[in-house]
Amino acid sequence: MTNEMQPMLEVENLEVFYGAIQAIKGISFHVMPGEIVSLIGANGAGKTTCLQTISGLLHARVGDIRYEGQSLKRVPPHRIVEMGLAQVPEGRRVFTELSVEDNLAMGAYTLSDRSREAALLEEQFRHFPRLRERRDQRAGTLSGGEQQMLAIARAMMSAPRLLLLDEPSMGLSPVLTREIFLTIRELAKQGITILLVEQNAAVALRLADRAYVLESGRLVMAGSGRELLRDERIREAYLGE
Amino acid sequence: MLFFVQLINGLQLGAIYALVALGYTMVYGIVKLINFAHGDLMMVGAYLSLFLYSSGLPLYFALPLAIVATSLTGVLIERVAYRPLRNASRLSALITAIGISLLLQNAFMILFSSTPRRFPSVSEQLPVFVIGTNRISFMAVLTVLFAVGLMLLLTAFVHGTRMGKAMRAVSEDMRAAQLMGINVNRIISLTFAIGSALAAFAAILYGFSFQQIDPYMGAMPGIKAFIAAVLGGIGILPGAMLGGFLLGIIESLTKAVMPAGYTQLADAVVFLVLILVLLFKPSGLLGQTTREKV
Ligand SMILES: Nc1ncnc2c1ncn2[C@@H]1O[C@H](COP(=O)(O)OP(=O)(O)O)[C@@H](O)[C@H]1O
Ligand SMILES: [Mg+2]
Numbered sequence: 001m002t003n004e005m006q007p008m009l010e011v012e013n014l015e016v017f018y019g020a021i022q023a024i025k026g027i028s029f030h031v032m033p034g035e036i037v038s039l040i041g042a043n044g045a046g047k048t049t050c051l052q053t054i055s056g057l058l059h060a061r062v063g064d065i066r067y068e069g070q071s072l073k074r075v076p077p078h079r080i081v082e083m084g085l086a087q088v089p090e091g092r093r094v095f096t097e098l099s100v101e102d103n104l105a106m107g108a109y110t111l112s113d114r115s116r117e118a119a120l121l122e123e124q125f126r127h128f129p130r131l132r133e134r135r136d137q138r139a140g141t142l143s144g145g146e147q148q149m150l151a152i153a154r155a156m157m158s159a160p161r162l163l164l165l166d167e168p169s170m171g172l173s174p175v176l177t178r179e180i181f182l183t184i185r186e187l188a189k190q191g192i193t194i195l196l197v198e199q200n201a202a203v204a205l206r207l208a209d210r211a212y213v214l215e216s217g218r219l220v221m222a223g224s225g226r227e228l229l230r231d232e233r234i235r236e237a238y239l240g241e
Numbered sequence: 242m243l244f245f246v247q248l249i250n251g252l253q254l255g256a257i258y259a260l261v262a263l264g265y266t267m268v269y270g271i272v273k274l275i276n277f278a279h280g281d282l283m284m285v286g287a288y289l290s291l292f293l294y295s296s297g298l299p300l301y302f303a304l305p306l307a308i309v310a311t312s313l314t315g316v317l318i319e320r321v322a323y324r325p326l327r328n329a330s331r332l333s334a335l336i337t338a339i340g341i342s343l344l345l346q347n348a349f350m351i352l353f354s355s356t357p358r359r360f361p362s363v364s365e366q367l368p369v370f371v372i373g374t375n376r377i378s379f380m381a382v383l384t385v386l387f388a389v390g391l392m393l394l395l396t397a398f399v400h401g402t403r404m405g406k407a408m409r410a411v412s413e414d415m416r417a418a419q420l421m422g423i424n425v426n427r428i429i430s431l432t433f434a435i436g437s438a439l440a441a442f443a444a445i446l447y448g449f450s451f452q453q454i455d456p457y458m459g460a461m462p463g464i465k466a467f468i469a470a471v472l473g474g475i476g477i478l479p480g481a482m483l484g485g486f487l488l489g490i491i492e493s494l495t496k497a498v499m500p501a502g503y504t505q506l507a508d509a510v511v512f513l514v515l516i517l518v519l520l521f522k523p524s525g526l527l528g529q530t531t532r533e534k535v
Contacts, residue, residue: 055420056419057416057420076424077419077420078423081421089416089420093414093416093420094417095409095410095414095418096413097409097413098409098410105403105406106421106423109421109422109423110421110422
């Protein structure tokens with residue numbers, strides 16, 4: 001069944017450089033519609049670089065990225081969002097000077113239909129009642145967990161079909177991490193395709209349909225979340241067992 | 242009583258600094274560039290106003306047209322000179338800005354010669370207030386009202402509209418703004434457009450207030466407006482306004498107490514203010530409490 005479908009996202013032979021330093025050394029992977037795919041790897045493996053290249057903030061020297069069959073090369077970042085591909089960046093990056101509600105409005109910047117925006121706002125508030133309570137508060141005054149919720153809600157305001165998340169558990173307590181991951185699963189149930197980047201391999205693998213392991217800019221392993229959870233090398237290197 | 246007159250003069254001068262400082266601070270807030278050519282855009286606005294008026298257009302048509310043309314000039318400068326350097330070092334962008342400043346000054350010197358030109362006068366048509374023994378020109382009042390009004394409009398825009406909020410978002414985190422689908426280039430162009438239009442407003446008020454314009458007229462007010470922006474806290478809109486007015490008043494009052502022939506020293510006092518701010522409160526007067534940036 002899935003074989004007949006076209007991948008939602010296809011990354012092909014990608015190479016990304018910072019000046020002379022090569023951060024991504026030729027990786028290929030794909031995400032099918034409706035899947036949760038995790039990309040795990042240690043600090044500095046190239047996960048953020050990979051997501052930033054997909055979103056158009058960085059440019060690949062070699063290779064291609066296709067979203068719903070269309071190449072994203074030379075597509076500016078704001079167009080990529082318009083096409084339905086949103087990202088929750090590493091470190092949340094909420095606009096601290098703007099109110100919670102204005103942060104959400106920025107997420108909907110590409111929408112022209114105001115009534116659709118209002119409906120999406122209502123949906124985020126239903127998901128995250130805490131954000132409704134704090135809607136007029138400056139985002140900088142929120143706690144780390146609340147900022148992460150805001151960052152996810154803000155990305156959801158563009159009504160994406162594919163959502164990239166860069167280490168949403170970073171700096172959060174186990175309880176909050178659990179809460180965030182339940183939210184991600186909830187989004188997937190609504191039909192949103194997820195590409196999740198994590199250092200926290202245990203939770204990421206448990207959530208994922210499939211996962212890839214990135215090491216120093218190369219993909220070294222791939223498989224279903226369950227397979228990788230059982231893998232000896234993974235248990236040793238990423239689960240600390 | 243002399244004090245009162247100098248205070249009014251200071252406010253009038255300060256209003257002009259404030260308008261130029263608003264542009265400095267907006268552009269700095271968004272691209273972190275000290276646009277040294279910004280003062281010269283004021284000169285461009287003054288010449289365009291005079292040129293369009295001299296070519297026979299009525300004032301109420303010539304001035305808005307000059308404001309739009311100055312605004313487009315600012316946008317064009319960003320497009321051809323600053324945008325290609327956006328990822329280059331700050332120093333190369335700064336040097337480019339100084340280059341643009343010299344380019345504008347010399348281009349206008351070649352076009353209009355360095356002889357000062359007379360700006361059209363409107364003060365004869367305007368009433369004069371008499372308070373006690375002091376005469377206060379309506380132009381001074383108008384200049385201050387205009388500056389304050391424009392700042393309030395700008396503040397309303399930046400806080401109350403979608404584009405204004407996008408401007409604040411870009412100023413805080415350009416990459417995150419791109420991930421929201423904000424076309425950052427368009428927001429930067431808009432910032433230069435507004436900043437340059439404000440410089441043109443300042444130019445017109447300057448022309449009406451002081452009657453004389455020349456190709457280098459933007460240099461000194463440009464530097465002083467920059468100091469005003471730093472004094473108020475660079476990147477902060479109300480800070481630019483506060484800094485502009487304070488600087489105008491300081492300059493005016495210093496001139497008043499200096500013995501005749503030494504009034505040039507007022508400029509030195511202004512630079513002293515910059516040094517003191519950088520030493521004791523580098524974030525500016527409003528730098529800590531209000532962290533509103535654009
Ligand atoms: N702006 C940059 N300039 C130079 N090197 C960078 C930059 N950002 C990341 N790198 C390098 O690229 C590699 C991958 O980094 P990154 O993608 O941030 O990894 P991860 O997200 O997996 O921690 C690292 O070696 C890092 O030092
Ligand atoms: Mg990272």
